[in-house]
Amino acid sequence: MAALTELTLAEARAGLVARKFSARELAQAYIAAMAAARPLNAFLVETPERALAMADASDKRLAQGSALPLDGMPLAIKDLFCTEGVLTTAGSRILKDFKPPYESTVTTKLWQAGAIMLGKVNMDEFAMGSANITCAHGKVENPWRRRGDNRPLVPGGSSGGSAVAVAARAAIAATGTDTGGSIRQPASFCGIVGIKPTYGRCSRWGIVAFASSLDQAGPMTRSVRDAALMLQAMSGHDPKDSTSADAPVPDFAAALTGDIRGLKVGIPREYRLDGMPAEIEALWQRGIDWIKRAGAVPVEISLKLTKYALPTYYIIAPAEASSNLARYDGVRFGLRVKGETLDEMYERTRAEGFGAEVKRRVLIGTYVLSAGYYDAYYLKAQRVRTLIAHDFAEAFTRCGVILTPTAPSAAFALGEKMDDPIAMYLNDVFTVPTSLAGLPAISVPAGLSGDGLPLGLQLIGRAFDEATVLRCGEVIERAANFTAKPQFVTGSAR
Amino acid sequence: MALDKATVARIATLARIKVPEEEQAHLAGELSQILSWIEQLNEVDTSGVEPMSGGAAMRLPMREDAVTDGDRRDQILANAPETAHGFFTVPKVVE
Numbered sequence: 001m002a003a004l005t006e007l008t009l010a011e012a013r014a015g016l017v018a019r020k021f022s023a024r025e026l027a028q029a030y031i032a033a034m035a036a037a038r039p040l041n042a043f044l045v046e047t048p049e050r051a052l053a054m055a056d057a058s059d060k061r062l063a064q065g066s067a068l069p070l071d072g073m074p075l076a077i078k079d080l081f082c083t084e085g086v087l088t089t090a091g092s093r094i095l096k097d098f099k100p101p102y103e104s105t106v107t108t109k110l111w112q113a114g115a116i117m118l119g120k121v122n123m124d125e126f127a128m129g130s131a132n133i134t135c136a137h138g139k140v141e142n143p144w145r146r147r148g149d150n151r152p153l154v155p156g157g158s159s160g161g162s163a164v165a166v167a168a169r170a171a172i173a174a175t176g177t178d179t180g181g182s183i184r185q186p187a188s189f190c191g192i193v194g195i196k197p198t199y200g201r202c203s204r205w206g207i208v209a210f211a212s213s214l215d216q217a218g219p220m221t222r223s224v225r226d227a228a229l230m231l232q233a234m235s236g237h238d239p240k241d242s243t244s245a246d247a248p249v250p251d252f253a254a255a256l257t258g259d260i261r262g263l264k265v266g267i268p269r270e271y272r273l274d275g276m277p278a279e280i281e282a283l284w285q286r287g288i289d290w291i292k293r294a295g296a297v298p299v300e301i302s303l304k305l306t307k308y309a310l311p312t313y314y315i316i317a318p319a320e321a322s323s324n325l326a327r328y329d330g331v332r333f334g335l336r337v338k339g340e341t342l343d344e345m346y347e348r349t350r351a352e353g354f355g356a357e358v359k360r361r362v363l364i365g366t367y368v369l370s371a372g373y374y375d376a377y378y379l380k381a382q383r384v385r386t387l388i389a390h391d392f393a394e395a396f397t398r399c400g401v402i403l404t405p406t407a408p409s410a411a412f413a414l415g416e417k418m419d420d421p422i423a424m425y426l427n428d429v430f431t432v433p434t435s436l437a438g439l440p441a442i443s444v445p446a447g448l449s450g451d452g453l454p455l456g457l458q459l460i461g462r463a464f465d466e467a468t469v470l471r472c473g474e475v476i477e478r479a480a481n482f483t484a485k486p487q488f489v490t491g492s493a494r
Numbered sequence: 495m496a497l498d499k500a501t502v503a504r505i506a507t508l509a510r511i512k513v514p515e516e517e518q519a520h521l522a523g524e525l526s527q528i529l530s531w532i533e534q535l536n537e538v539d540t541s542g543v544e545p546m547s548g549g550a551a552m553r554l555p556m557r558e559d560a561v562t563d564g565d566r567r568d569q570i571l572a573n574a575p576e577t578a579h580g581f582f583t584v585p586k587v588v589e
Binding site for chain 2: 367
């Protein structure tokens with residue numbers, strides 16, 4: 001039998017139910033893998049004892065034949081999710097000792113479904129970043145390396161620790177959150193699956209807020225089927241989140257029929273960027289050929305405001321962040337740096353507690369919301385956001401799903417693209433428009449770059465139609481047959 | 495729009511983040527670069543367009559105005575950097 005950590009979630013679940021191995025054995029295999037993956041700096045907190053206790057509870061249920069949907073599945077939890085009594089820092093110094101007195105709704109649902117917690121994983125500070133280099137606890141390393149080049153690569157971000165834990169086989173799956181691409185881009189960079197569901201599908205309650213009109217939780221896994229199974233457990237209405245959708249949750253795994261005959265798949269012409277690497281173009285074309293071969297019908301569509309999505313996002317997200325992060329004031333929780341006056345205490349606490357990128361965004365957000373600039377920047381961006389959502393709505397009268405690359409490049413090396421904040425923001429050029437429109441989108445590993453790094457394809461769906469996104473995603477997954485493994489796992493080139 | 499040092503200092507005060515004077519010029523340059531990039535939005539005609547203020551087209555639900563939680567003082571204070579007699583403490587604000 002293959003190593004337990006090589007099994008997908010669906011395979012491990014079948015193995016547990018058939019009693020081929022126990023939840024405790026699976027947990028032990030992952031606890032060892034988590035320890036072995038320490039050089040990648042993905043885990044901030046390891047909770048092996050809790051994992052084993054939860055695994056024993058799973059084994060009891062399995063023995064009684066009353067297994068829960070995710071019984072015994074060892075998960076990595078992004079450090080943005082509040083976990084009761086377990087350190088939750090959002091990757092920031094300002095929350096360095098914060099132990100929440102409550103548990104987020106999404107993690108509560110996962111534990112209720114039988115999943116077990118391995119630990120908390122690293123991320124860009126307050127989820128602001130695309131490379132996991134803005135973490136207060138040190139950067140995270142991608143388990144992949146370029147062929148013939150041993151320089152460490154970034155894992156993408158902000159859910160970089162989550163993506164690395166899953167890709168390095170140090171967790172069977174992980175939770176992520178996505179505000180402008182933070183699930184999909186690291187999934188693409190690390191060769192795994194990540195889905196950002198429709199805004200409102202998963203409760204935001206107990207997730208440290210970045211930009212509340214954009215933030216969504218989602219699963220990061222090694223297969224599309226795993227993503228469907230995990231999303232099932234994470235979804236559903238929560239009265240504690242006033243933006244949680246009171247909509248029925250379909251059976252996502254049942255949607256994986258493999259049948260996309262006649263499905264119209266939109267190919268947005270504005271996503272053919274000037275200067276996009278030829279291998280990304282080629283990958284996209286392969287994706288189009290695969291869905292055609294499966295009987296779907298590609299149709300050219302236009303999302304004419306695409307080029308304005310990033311500037312819109314970089315007004316709205318910092319504006320919401322500047323308001324959300326006002327709560328870190330050194331009074332009720334987190335870091336406090338003493339000052340003579342109350343204002344001085346606030347200013348010193350926030351100066352020492354926040355890193356450079358967070359400060360930059362809070363200052364931009366404060367500026368665009370300040371008197372005299374609110375209409376010119378913030379309101380303008382909200383109006384463009386309406387037009388971007390209209391663009392998608394119009395496109396979806398002509399197709400049922402949209403196919404694009406996930407990111408304009410493969411993972412880059414530490415040190416590349418780091419001097420210019422705008423060059424870094426361009427990582428999210430294909431993912432941000434979907435976030436602004438609140439739509440579901442998945443990234444599926446679809447091939448390798450010329451130097452051997454994973455590349456993802458993105459499928460975007462109508463609001464609350466994750467089912468079509470997953471179904472089409474699984475067709476791409478099968479056609480791509482992505483079996484490559486990171487060097488950290490195969491042991492080569494290290 | 496190019497921000498000057500004085501504007502950076504004003505925003506920093508509004509955001510309650512101490513920005514030492516020697517960092518203001520550098521930050522002004524960085525923020526100006528980002529702002530001039532986002533100003534390309536002025537090319538988009540948005541006359542008569544309603545602003546999108548949330549992540550979904552939905553009406554906010556109402557709930558009963560009732561206490562649903564409480565009696566957790568010590569749990570809540572446990573994360574505070576400084577407390578006294580069951581309260582949060584701050585530097586003196588009133589003479």
